[in-house]
Amino acid sequence: MLNRIDLRGSLDDPRDLLPRAQLDVSAAVEQIRPVVEAVREHGFSAIHDATLRFDQVDLSRLRVPPAVIAAAAETLDPDVRAALLEAISRARRVHADQKRTDVTTQVVPGGTVTERWVPVGRVGLYVPGGLAVLASTVVMNVVPAQEAGVTSLVVASPPQQSNDGLPDPTILGACALLGVTEVYAVGGAQAIAMLGYGSTGADDADACAPVDMITGPGNIWVTAAKRLLQGRVGIDAEAGPTEIAVLADETASPAHVAADLISQAEHDPMAASVLVTDSVALADAVDAQLATQVGATKHESRVRESLGGRQSGIVLVDDLEQGLRVVDAYAAEHLEIQTRGARDLAMRVRNAGAIFVGAYSPVSLGDYAAGSNHVLPTAGCARHSSGLSVQSFLRGIHVIDYDEAALRDAAPHVIALANAEDLPAHGQAVTARFAS
Structure with a gap:
């Protein structure tokens, strides 16, 4: 079922040889631009029209009534409620340890620089509701934002025909458990535009104020809209199709590896599963094992398309040293290490969104209950970017505090560099303070 790529004996850079899903976000940007611009210009009416067109839901209001959100928590399946509460608790423990503290450095006597860590003021969290309704994504977005000190949180999630035009009830229940009361039944590019530009509503109480930052995964249209809004608002990342890479030797269980590849493939026909x-x-x-297990899985058609696509495959290497170079080049969103000495190998990996060590740390654990965050860089972006964390919602602000003597001491250096860059007024801004 899986394509094979044989890199044994190869010394070439493997990046262009490895399987990867192909997305043309630039083309999607141009297709979705009219929707985003319509929301910017017309607010509620444009959101209503786009929702009717894409979701087949006739919205009468954007905002979910707080009483409906609270009620959703009470109607959660008891096991799901307990699982969400445990996921929240574990995520809080991990993310609480990520908090930054302000630091003041005395550069010279009378001259200090303080780095303050200040949370983003208002954050929009997008929660998908397409092939999979991801209540766990509410936890993964909200917890680090709350731990960072963000005080204004808004969730947008697509309306569901099966829930009377409201977001999925499990998503609403997760919002309630986290204390999020501002939720909008809006999905897709129109949701991103609503968050970024703000929008009128059916009345004043239904309006959405613009946010400073948008986080959360979504399909290519959501990704394209985030690209359009980047700069006006901060974004976490341009998320591509989800992916798993498994680095394994002969000690790995074929049944475990196959199950893990399938678990990622069931997300999306474009999901990538690489061994x-x-x-x-x-x-x-x-x-x-795949020949046996795929036929028994619920989303068999979706899984077969994913595993049979160009983005998935088995990569053969000479040894684990070459395997380590290959997975570093691939920079997977999720990387499992199922080998002898798995933890030692894991600590040598430089490029991965998250690393899962050994036979008992599957990606599914990280998706829900490890305490780690599952909003991770895709498409090789783990070479330069991190997953969502408390730091994602914090800004470092330098506070410079020099007295007269400290500035006088620094003046010759400022003037020399200002003149070297042909910016003499920079130097004069210093000397003006000492003119008699």
């Missing part, structure tokens, strides 16, 4: 191994025997055994 990197130095064991042909393991590769053959994983293929045999």
Whole structure:
């Protein structure tokens, strides 16, 4: 089922040889631009029209009544409620340890620089509701924002025909458990535009004020809209299709590896599932397991399309050292290490969104209950970007505080550099303070 790429004996840079989903976000930007511009110019009426067109829901109001959100928590399945509460608790423990503290450095006597960490004022959190309704994404977005000290949080999630035009009830229940009371039944590019520009509503109480930052995953139209709004607002990332890479040797369980590849493939037909191994025997055994397990999975058609696509495959390498170079080049959103000495290898990885060590740390654990965050960089962006965290919602502001003597001491250096850059007024701004 999985394509094979044989890199044994190759010394070439593997980046262009590895499987990867292809997305043309630039083309999607031009297709979605009219929707975004319409929301900017016309607010509620444009959101209403786009929602009717894309979601087949006739919105009478944008905002979900707080009483409906509160009621959703009470109607959650008891097991789901308990799982959400545990996921929230574990995520809080991890994210609370990420908090930054202000630091003051005395550069010279009478001269200090303080770095203050200030939370973003208002954040819009997008929660998808398409092929999978991701209540866990509410937890992963809201918890780090709250731990960072963000005081104004708004969630947007697509209206569901099956829920009378409201977002999925489990998503609403998760919002209630987290204390989020501002929720809008708006999805897709129109939701991103509403968050970025703000929007009128059916009345004043239904209006949405603009946010400073937008986070959360979504389809290519959501990604394109985030690209359009970037600069006006901050964004977490341009999320592509989800992906897993598994670095495994002959000690790995073929059944475990196959199950993990399938678990990622069920997200989306464009999801990527990649096995990197130095064991042909393991590769053959994983293929045999897939032949058995895929037929028994609920979303068989979606999984088959994902595993059979150009973005998925088995990569054969000479040894684990080459395997390590390959997974670093791939920079997976999720990387599992199922080898001898798995933790030692994991600590040598430089490029991954999150790393899952050994046989008992599957990606599914991180999706829900490890305490880590599952909003992670995709499409190789883990080479330069991190997953969502408390830091995502904080801004470092330098506070410069020099007295007269400290400035006088620095003046010759400021003037020399200002003159070297042909910006003499910069130097004069200093000397003016000492003119008699």
